[in-house]
Amino acid sequence: xxxxxxxxxxxxxxxxxxxxxxxxxxxxxxxxxxxxxxxxxxxxxxxxxxxxxxxxxxxxxxxxxxxxxxxxxxxxxxxxxxxxxxxxxxxxxxxxxxxxxxxxxxxxxxxxxxxxxxxxxxxxxxxxxxxxxxxxxxxxxxxxxxxxxxxxxxxxxxxxx
Amino acid sequence: xxxxxxxxxxxxxxxxxxxxxxxxxxxxxxxxxxxxxxxxxxxxxxxxxxxxxxxxxxxxxxxxxxxxxxxxxxxxxxxxxxxxxxxxxxxxxxxxxxxxxxxxxxxxxxxxxxxxxxxxxxxxxxxxxxxxxxxxxxxxxxx
Numbered sequence: 459x460x461x462x463x464x465x466x467x468x469x470x471x472x473x474x475x476x477x478x479x480x481x482x483x484x485x486x487x488x489x490x491x492x493x494x495x496x497x498x499x500x501x502x503x504x505x506x507x508x509x510x511x512x513x514x515x516x517x518x519x520x521x522x523x524x525x526x527x528x529x530x531x532x533x534x535x536x537x538x539x540x541x542x543x544x545x546x547x548x549x550x551x552x553x554x555x556x557x558x559x560x561x562x563x564x565x566x567x568x569x570x571x572x573x574x575x576x577x578x579x580x581x582x583x584x585x586x587x588x589x590x591x592x593x594x595x596x597x598x599x600x601x602x603x604x605x606x607x608x609x610x611x612x613x614x615x616x617x618x619x
Numbered sequence: 620x621x622x623x624x625x626x627x628x629x630x631x632x633x634x635x636x637x638x639x640x641x642x643x644x645x646x647x648x649x650x651x652x653x654x655x656x657x658x659x660x661x662x663x664x665x666x667x668x669x670x671x672x673x674x675x676x677x678x679x680x681x682x683x684x685x686x687x688x689x690x691x692x693x694x695x696x697x698x699x700x701x702x703x704x705x706x707x708x709x710x711x712x713x714x715x716x717x718x719x720x721x722x723x724x725x726x727x728x729x730x731x732x733x734x735x736x737x738x739x740x741x742x743x744x745x746x747x748x749x750x751x752x753x754x755x756x757x758x759x760x761x762x
Contacts, residue, residue: 479728480636528635539632546630549677550727553706555724564709569629569679 465559466590469605472554473594476547481523485594485601493593493600496520498573499544501552505565509586509607511552512573513544519599520544545570553605554614620646622742623667627660627674628653628704632662632725637673637704637734644735657686664696676705676712688720697713700741713721 475482495514502510515523523543524535536549548570556565586606594601624641626634634653641648652667654660658681660674676683683703690696702723703716713724723737738744 476728479730524632527632529639542630542632546632549630550706553708553727557708561709564711567677567706569677 460571462589465520465605466592468558468606469551469555469590469603470592472551472558473592473601473603475554475582478534480527481543481547482526483519483596483598485596486578487594488593488595488600490595490600491591491600491602495602496542497540499548500573502568503550503552503565503568505556505608506560508561509589509605511555512550512606513548513551513603514602514604515544515597516601519596519601522598524545527558541572545572621649622670623650624648624652625652625660625663625669625672625674626653626740627655627657627672627678627686629655629675629678633675633704640731642735644731644738646735646738657681657683657689660686661689661696664690664699669699670700671738672701673700673704676707676716678704684715684719687716687721691720702737702741703749705733 469480474485477485494516496517497515497520498512499509499515500512502508520540520543521532521535524530524539525532527543528539528540549567552567552570556563570598586608588601589607590605592603594603623743625640626637628634628637635732638653641651650667650762652663652669656678657674659713661671661681674683674686683705687701687703690699697720700722702725703721704725704727705712705716706727707713708726716724722741725733725737
């Protein structure tokens with residue numbers, strides 16, 4: 459239980475840090491769940507523990523990230539830019555989360571991919587249970603983060619709500 | 620003196636941000652090349668003179684550590700300073716990068732000041748922004 463609280467805290471601070479430093483967006487934790495995600499990016503990791511971190515963005519938040527990071531106007535934002543920024547966001551959050559959680563351990567991270575909500579949910583049935591689900595919001599839109607852990611990982615109580 | 624820079628990262632957005640930070644920091648940049656992975660980075664080195672490389676680790680096809688390892692084996696490239704900019708940050712990965720010849724390591728996400736400070740450290744710039752090479756006497760001709 460204590461481990462899960464630490465995971466939640468580290469994942470939250472990693473998300474704040476990445477959004478503030480790289481996208482100049484100040485998120486707040488939200489208790490509103492079940493919001494529509496227009497774009498989902500995910501990254502898998504393996505090592506002492508293995509699983510996946512996925513980020514679900516509202517379209518408006520994803521576009522704001524591109525505008526702020528690349529300094530382009532709203533009408534100049536393309537789908538390719540949005541997906542690239544979103545993938546870089548999950549890459550940075552995943553990396554910061556894992557190294558903050560335990561810098562003495564080596565985790566291998568996959569290349570980030572974009573998918574749909576349905577595809578991400580389908581993967582949950584393949585031995586990965588949701589260990590954490592965090593919702594954030596700001597005036598630009600909303601973000602949902604899911605951490606899935608492989609159920610055989612010891613010490614993480616994966617699958618427990 | 621100004622520097623030719625090579626930025627190696629599979630993210631177009633990250634390459635753009637790094638380039639923008641370099642431009643705004645007052646860093647004396649001449650030409651800026653970019654590559655999407657280590658293999659493309661080595662291809663740039665074959666054709667262009669590069670003074671410093673900023674490279675990610677986790678990239679498809681050839682990662683940053685493998686690129687560093689290949690550079691180390693080549694006498695022409697082994698002295699080009701490389702700063703690793705990566706989400707990877709475990710002690711073992713950082714040590715691996717330095718053992719392969721990296722001169723600096725910046726963890727993403729980073730602040731513009733982090734990049735500027737590391738660049739100055741690696742290139743030998745003093746607190747006033749003067750480069751070590753600019754401080755040489757007029758008799759110190761460098762051919």
